[in-house]
Amino acid sequence: MQAWSRPEIAALTPDPRRPRVFDTGRGELTTVGPSDDSAARLYVCGITPYDATHLGHANTYVAFDLLNRVWRDAGLEVAYTQNVTDVDDPLLERAEATGVDWRELAAEQTQLFRTDMEALRVIPPGDYVGAVESIPLVIELIERLMPTGLVYQVDDPEHPDWYFSCSESADFGEVSHLDRAAALAIFGERGGDPERPGKRDALDCLVWRLAREGEPSWPSPLGQGRPGWHIECTAIALAHLGEAFDVQGGGSDLVFPHHEMSAAEARAATGRPFARAYVHAGMVGYQGEKMSKSKGNLVLVSRLRAEGVEPMAIRLVLLAHHYRSDWEYTDADLARATERLAAWRAVTNDPAALPADDTVRAIRDALRNDLDAPAALATVDVWVAASAAIGGDDTDAVGAVVTAVDALLGVKL
Ligand code: 5CA
Ligand code: ZN
Numbered sequence: 001m002q003a004w005s006r007p008e009i010a011a012l013t014p015d016p017r018r019p020r021v022f023d024t025g026r027g028e029l030t031t032v033g034p035s036d037d038s039a040a041r042l043y044v045c046g047i048t049p050y051d052a053t054h055l056g057h058a059n060t061y062v063a064f065d066l067l068n069r070v071w072r073d074a075g076l077e078v079a080y081t082q083n084v085t086d087v088d089d090p091l092l093e094r095a096e097a098t099g100v101d102w103r104e105l106a107a108e109q110t111q112l113f114r115t116d117m118e119a120l121r122v123i124p125p126g127d128y129v130g131a132v133e134s135i136p137l138v139i140e141l142i143e144r145l146m147p148t149g150l151v152y153q154v155d156d157p158e159h160p161d162w163y164f165s166c167s168e169s170a171d172f173g174e175v176s177h178l179d180r181a182a183a184l185a186i187f188g189e190r191g192g193d194p195e196r197p198g199k200r201d202a203l204d205c206l207v208w209r210l211a212r213e214g215e216p217s218w219p220s221p222l223g224q225g226r227p228g229w230h231i232e233c234t235a236i237a238l239a240h241l242g243e244a245f246d247v248q249g250g251g252s253d254l255v256f257p258h259h260e261m262s263a264a265e266a267r268a269a270t271g272r273p274f275a276r277a278y279v280h281a282g283m284v285g286y287q288g289e290k291m292s293k294s295k296g297n298l299v300l301v302s303r304l305r306a307e308g309v310e311p312m313a314i315r316l317v318l319l320a321h322h323y324r325s326d327w328e329y330t331d332a333d334l335a336r337a338t339e340r341l342a343a344w345r346a347v348t349n350d351p352a353a354l355p356a357d358d359t360v361r362a363i364r365d366a367l368r369n370d371l372d373a374p375a376a377l378a379t380v381d382v383w384v385a386a387s388a389a390i391g392g393d394d395t396d397a398v399g400a401v402v403t404a405v406d407a408l409l410g411v412k413l
Contacts (some may be wrong), residue, residue, distance in 0.1 A: 001084060001133060003124035004114035009231055010406035012360075014075030019368040021067065021247070022324055024255055025175045029370055030069070030276050032246050039077040039157070042068065042392035043124070043237040043275070045254055048085040049109035050094045052303045053355045055117040055329050056284040062280040062315060062410070063323035063396040065122045066371045067247065069408050073364065078325050081240040082125040084110055087134050087216060088229055089191070090293070096238060116301040119311035121410045127240045131227060137235040139220045140267060142207050148268050152398065155198030158367035162208035162222055166257075169264035175278050176256035187257050193230060195408070205261045207231045230261040232389065234274065239339035248275035252326075253290075255280055263269040265288035280319070285328040299315045313413050318407060319373040340381070341411075347384045348402050348413045360404040367408055376409060 008328050023030045035038045044064045047395070049058055085091065086106040095102035120237075132136075142162065145151045149166055155161040166172055172311045178186065184202055188194050194202040206228035211217035217224045237245065247261055259278050260275065266274035283290045304314055316337035321327045322353050348355055359379055366375035383401065386392075 001110075001124075001129045001130045003128035004081075004118045004122075006124055007067075007118070007121040007410070007412075009072065010121065010403045012073060012403060013072065014408050015364055017364075017368055018074055019067065021370055022278050024252075024259075024280050025176070025278045028256065030225075032148070032276055032279075032294050033071055033074065033076060034246065037076070039079040040071040040247075042071075042078060042080045042247050043233070043241055043245060044080070044082050045233060045250035045258065046082040046084045046128075047113055048088055048091055049106040049113065051300075052113040054284075054291050054293075054298040055286075055301065055314075056251065056291040057113075058116065058120060058301050058314070059284045059318045059323070060249075060281040061117060061122050061370065062120060062318045064247075064249045064279075065366060065410055066323070066373060066408075067249070067279070068123050069386050069410060070367045070371070073367075079127075079241060079245075080123075081127040081129060081237060083134075083236050084128070084130045085229065085232065086110065086130045086143050087226055088131070090292070091252070092359050093404065095295075106354065110300065112302055119305060120301065120315050121311070121412060123173045123410075129236050129240065131232045133237075133238075135220075135227060137239045138208075138231055139222065139305055140367065141231060141235040141238065141265070142222060143171050144269050145207075146157065146264065150268050151201060154196065156196075159210050159212070160224070161206055161210050163199055163204040164207045164261070164268075165200055165204050166264045166267055167203045169268045169383075173260070173269055173271075174273075175260045175263050178256055178260075183256060190253065190257060191402040192257050193385045201234060203257075205230055205257065207265075210355050219351060222404055228292045230258055231265055232263040233258070234262040234269075237262070237274070238270070243270045243274075245274045245275050247277050249279045250281070252280040252283055252324075281323045282326040285326065288328070291329070303315070304334075309334065309339070312413075313341050315409075315411055316340055316377070319377055322374055323371050343388070344380060344384050344405070345413050347387045348398050350387075350398060352391075352393045352395045353387035353397045353401075354383060354390060354395045356383060356400045357396035360400055363404050364409050373409065381404060
């Protein structure tokens with residue numbers, strides 16, 4: 001699948017220090033990236049293409065864009081894969097409810113997402129991969145799992161779908177560390193089917209759903225059907241990035257079951273960890289609840305853009321919140337970001353300002369310290385305010401700040 005076009009990425013002299021980010025699995029900050037000069041490998045769970053792109057989605061992709069940019073700033077190449085869940089229950093349900101062909105809905109929403117990402121200057125993944133085009137990879141992975149004895153058909157004569165015995169897989173729980181009661185409750189809320197009769201264990205997850213009347217399906221040795229959700233990401237990540245890649249990312253709503261179960265499938269198939277670290281962005285809320293397609297309380301990037309909001313102001317709204325925090329969007333966020341952008345531009349339009357070496361260094365430090373964008377913004381604010389008040393005659397400073405803000409924060413001034 002085609003990704004979106006790449007923003008121009010400003011170049012700084014590399015600073016080889018690796019970033020530290022919070023690994024949900026370890027429950028602490030950890031240094032991420034290769035220890036040699038091989039490429040850093042990143043997988044970020046992509047959209048299910050309907051109701052795209054709300055500020056919650058954008059927040060997650062901008063968070064991992066920071067990681068991508070810091071790795072690049074460290075002189076590393078970044079192998080980045082992102083999926084599109086272009087066939088799954090919620091997409092099919094929405095298509096059915098609105099009388100649109102599911103393929104059309106997916107194509108149109110994926111395209112909208114591309115234009116939003118482009119506007120926000122998010123660096124595209126090198127591999128942008130749809131679930132539908134990856135069906136052969138999914139089948140291959142399920143077949144690879146067969147000899148483990150962890151894949152079985154549910155005891156249901158009408159629909160003997162294929163399942164994976166998650167909780168029997170080594171290290172199950174390594175990502176979320178949930179106890180069984182909590183896992184069962186969340187599984188039911190997030191697309192799982194703990195109550196389906198005929199499974200070996202309530203936490204087992206679907207890997208291949210056999211065809212139902214009116215649903216899309218593809219031929220396979222497992223029977224005509226379609227992939228389950230978790231195995232989609234496992235198959236795509238293993239095929240495009242290999243085993244034990246550096247970071248598996250997504251929003252915190254994916255910690256369980258999605259990332260736990262993908263990790264269990266990969267571990268069972270390869271005997272190695274799926275990813276070296278599992279990194280999660282916080283949830284963005286609106287009007288008192290998590291912003292979500294199912295609730296409909298959405299602030300869409302495309303709507304803000306259509307209202308004339310500068311994409312760089314939207315990006316600054318997101319960067320003003322630490323990627324791991326949960327926060328609620330209000331109009332005041334946008335007003336503050338718009339003011340900030342104007343203040344930064346007012347100073348960077350001048351030919352000279354106060355010296356900026358310490359400011360550039362502080363932006364780099366802040367981002368290497370768990371992608372602390374709010375601290376980076378505050379550093380720029382201080383330099384901008386001081387330069388506006390005092391003036392300054394450093395003619396290199398403006399260019400240095402503009403380049404650093406562009407390269408590291410992705411904000412074009
Ligand atoms: N296609 C799957 C992942 S394989 C999926 O979760 N799609 S999604 O469209 O629901 O979400 C896309 C990404 O946005 C995921 O990483 C998800 O964690 C993140 N996300 C969804 N809602 C929010 C929100 N309110 N705040 C922050 N991130 C969110
Ligand atoms: Zn995923």
